[in-house]
Amino acid sequence: MTVKRDAAATxxxxxxxxxxxxxxxxxxxxxxxxxxxxxxxxPLIGLIGSAPWRDLPNLIADEIVVDAIGxxxxxxxxxxxxxxxxxxxxxxxxxxSRFPGQRLLRAxxxxxxxxxxxxxxAALLFAxxxxxxxxxxxxxxxxxxxxxxxxxxxxANTFVAMPFLVVTVEGAFDSVDRRYEAAAxxxxxxxxxVFRRISLPMIAPSLRAGLVLAWxxxxxxxxxxxxxxxxxxxxxxxxxxxxxxxxxADRPRALAISLLLVxxxxxxxxxxxxxxxxx
Amino acid sequence: MIExxxxxMAKIAIDRPAQPHQDIGFHLDLAFSIDPGETVAxxxxxxxxxxxxxxxxxxxxxLDRGQISLGGRVLDRAGNGADQLFVPPENRxxxxxxQDYLLFDHLSVLDNVAFGPVSRxxxxxxxxVSAAKLLELVGLSALAGSRPTALSGGQAQRVALxxxxxxxxxxxxxxxxxxxxxxxxxxxxxxxxxxxxxxxxGPILLISHDPAExxxxxxxxxVLEDGRLTQAGTVDxxxxxxxxxxxxxxxxxxxxxxxxxxxxxxxxxxxxxxxTFDRTSGSVQVTIDPRAVAVYRRAPExxxxxxxxxxxxxxxxxxxxxxLQLGAPLPLLADITPGAVSDLSLKPGQTVWVSIKATxxxxxxxxxxxxxxxxx
Numbered sequence: 001m002t003v004k005r006d007a008a009a010t011x012x013x014x015x016x017x018x019x020x021x022x023x024x025x026x027x028x029x030x031x032x033x034x035x036x037x038x039x040x041x042x043p044l045i046g047l048i049g050s051a052p053w054r055d056l057p058n059l060i061a062d063e064i065v066v067d068a069i070g071x072x073x074x075x076x077x078x079x080x081x082x083x084x085x086x087x088x089x090x091x092x093x094x095x096x097s098r099f100p101g102q103r104l105l106r107a108x109x110x111x112x113x114x115x116x117x118x119x120x121x122a123a124l125l126f127a128x129x130x131x132x133x134x135x136x137x138x139x140x141x142x143x144x145x146x147x148x149x150x151x152x153x154x155x156a157n158t159f160v161a162m163p164f165l166v167v168t169v170e171g172a173f174d175s176v177d178r179r180y181e182a183a184a185x186x187x188x189x190x191x192x193x194v195f196r197r198i199s200l201p202m203i204a205p206s207l208r209a210g211l212v213l214a215w216x217x218x219x220x221x222x223x224x225x226x227x228x229x230x231x232x233x234x235x236x237x238x239x240x241x242x243x244x245x246x247x248x249a250d251r252p253r254a255l256a257i258s259l260l261l262v263x264x265x266x267x268x269x270x271x272x273x274x275x276x277x278x279x
Numbered sequence: 280m281i282e283x284x285x286x287x288m289a290k291i292a293i294d295r296p297a298q299p300h301q302d303i304g305f306h307l308d309l310a311f312s313i314d315p316g317e318t319v320a321x322x323x324x325x326x327x328x329x330x331x332x333x334x335x336x337x338x339x340x341x342l343d344r345g346q347i348s349l350g351g352r353v354l355d356r357a358g359n360g361a362d363q364l365f366v367p368p369e370n371r372x373x374x375x376x377x378q379d380y381l382l383f384d385h386l387s388v389l390d391n392v393a394f395g396p397v398s399r400x401x402x403x404x405x406x407x408v409s410a411a412k413l414l415e416l417v418g419l420s421a422l423a424g425s426r427p428t429a430l431s432g433g434q435a436q437r438v439a440l441x442x443x444x445x446x447x448x449x450x451x452x453x454x455x456x457x458x459x460x461x462x463x464x465x466x467x468x469x470x471x472x473x474x475x476x477x478x479x480x481g482p483i484l485l486i487s488h489d490p491a492e493x494x495x496x497x498x499x500x501x502v503l504e505d506g507r508l509t510q511a512g513t514v515d516x517x518x519x520x521x522x523x524x525x526x527x528x529x530x531x532x533x534x535x536x537x538x539x540x541x542x543x544x545x546x547x548x549x550x551x552x553x554x555t556f557d558r559t560s561g562s563v564q565v566t567i568d569p570r571a572v573a574v575y576r577r578a579p580e581x582x583x584x585x586x587x588x589x590x591x592x593x594x595x596x597x598x599x600x601x602x603l604q605l606g607a608p609l610p611l612l613a614d615i616t617p618g619a620v621s622d623l624s625l626k627p628g629q630t631v632w633v634s635i636k637a638t639x640x641x642x643x644x645x646x647x648x649x650x651x652x653x654x655x
Contacts, residue, residue, distance in 0.1 A: 197394070
């Protein structure tokens with residue numbers, strides 16, 4: 001520990017002593033960078049500055065908000081778990097198997113990362129909605145209807161969040177030193193044992209990062225959710241949806257929920273710092 | 280065709296055609312066998328195909344041609360249709376000690392050693408008990424709970440050996456087991472390795488580019504150059520008659536070329552004459568063991584056929600002997616005892632007499648030179 005801290009200290013000292021030589025910023029870059037920073041700092045100031053600090057506990061304890069918190073937690077956590085259970089095998093297949101259409105599959109899997117979430121929600125509706133190509137036979141056979149239910153929220157969240165996990169974990173599987181897997185195989189481990197006892201533990205840091213990213217994405221999900229699952233208070237209204245509604249009717253409540261989400265996001269960033277942003 | 284002799288029988292061939300970005304393809308083609316209890320070293324320069332051979336034997340690559348069998352069981356047979364056979368690595372029962380050890384950093388030392396037996400279905404408790412015994416055998420009981428990252432190179436090497444032995448393999452493959460270690464550790468570990476290899480009852484294949492490692496541990500040496508075996512034999516056989524310039528350089532044997540006229544050789548470079556007992560004529564490769572080169576202060580008495588005066592260019596210690604580099608008219612290496620160096624008070628720059636018995640000058644007709652065959 002001490003050794004590490006010492007190394008860090010000398011490192012920073014060295015950096016400081018070189019400051020005059022290499023950290024002068026050309027003015028055009030400085031101006032543009034300042035503008036860029038403003039874009040991120042000002043909204044935060046706006047939020048914090050107009051927050052109804054005194055009423056905050058009451059606003060958050062409101063039944064609608066508490067319902068939304070509960071829904072958001074359940075749906076985002078279940079979506080994150082589904083992303084891991086289904087996404088890790090998908091990432092492995094994309095990284096290790098070779099089959100026709102693999103590139104196409106990879107493109108389709110990453111599509112929700114760039115697709116407008118509303119379009120994603122619409123696509124889900126056309127496929128799994130009451131009149132959808134899968135939804136209709138499903139409803140007729142079992143009476144189970146996905147949209148406008150908690151399961152609808154979870155499906156929408158998973159659809160949007162899982163690609164983040166798949167991309168992160170696939171990259172990790174790509175960069176695993178395959179010789180360790182070969183060594184495990186010579187020791188008698190079959191392919192699944194190698195996956196379970198060698199590959200998976202080796203990518204654990206990336207899996208954690210992917211999990212947190214996917215969960216954060218699910219927590220903030222708005223477009224796909226509102227399109228596919230609707231905006232029913234107490235049933236499908238998650239925190240971002242509650243913010244949207246409150247902006248029209250009850251601005252202090254919108255501010256309170258927004259602050260809550262900012263705090264959660266900062267916690268996520270800090271959690272991830274060591275695994276994701278470390279440079 | 281292949282008898283069950285309990286050991287390893289390998290006839291290995293791989294053809295990698297030239298790729299657009301590589302000017303030449305790679306061809307590996309060799310056959311050898313190892314008896315149970317025998318240690319054979321596959322010795323060759325980098326790029327000769329040693330690692331590929333390890334991968335083929337371990338089942339990490341499949342053969343293009345040939346067959347590998349171990350204890351009478353076919354592990355890999357190239358061919359078409361029903362004839363073809365490939366046993367995946369997890370079912371081969373071959374223990375591999377990899378060059379960089381490849382210990383699993385997320386498992387403790389004990390769990391690393393227990394990994395093989397657990398993977399093969401032994402209960403965790405049982406596997407840990409036997410792993411602890413193996414760690415005791417290699418003297419690392421105290422480190423059972425440590426992570427591999429906390430180990431020194433020598434300790435990691437011993438854990439890797441214990442891990443490979445824990446599966447009770449039918450064949451042990453050691454890929455450059457000592458090359459990643461510093462000199463002092465290497466000497467210590469060579470002794471330990473010798474002791475453990477003696478206990479192992481199956482065949483052992485040692486892969487190496489280091490002659491000291493190979494000569495010290497192996498009963499028999501296979502010299503692999505450019506994908507082909509250029510020589511196979513005991514250490515002594517290779518030292519006496521190295522079949523290629525590479526093998527000669529490994530052992531320090533003097534290699535010269537010349538033309539023999541019924542035993543009277545005229546050397547190509549120096550025009551120096553040498554007499555050999557072998558009466559063949561024609562182009563020959565001449566090898567002289569450095570230990571057969573005698574050095575005197577004055578012209579030797581009697582009538583050795585091969586005797587001349589020369590100067591000492593350098594003297595270097597080589598283990599328990601001293602190696603002299605002799606200059607014109609014929610550059611040669613001579614190994615003598617340190618006692619002789621001080622008795623004769625030999626120094627670099629000094630003029631001495633050299634003599635070599637005709638029986639120590641070995642001439643091989645270059646028509647049979649395997650190195651020539653490599654070029655076609």
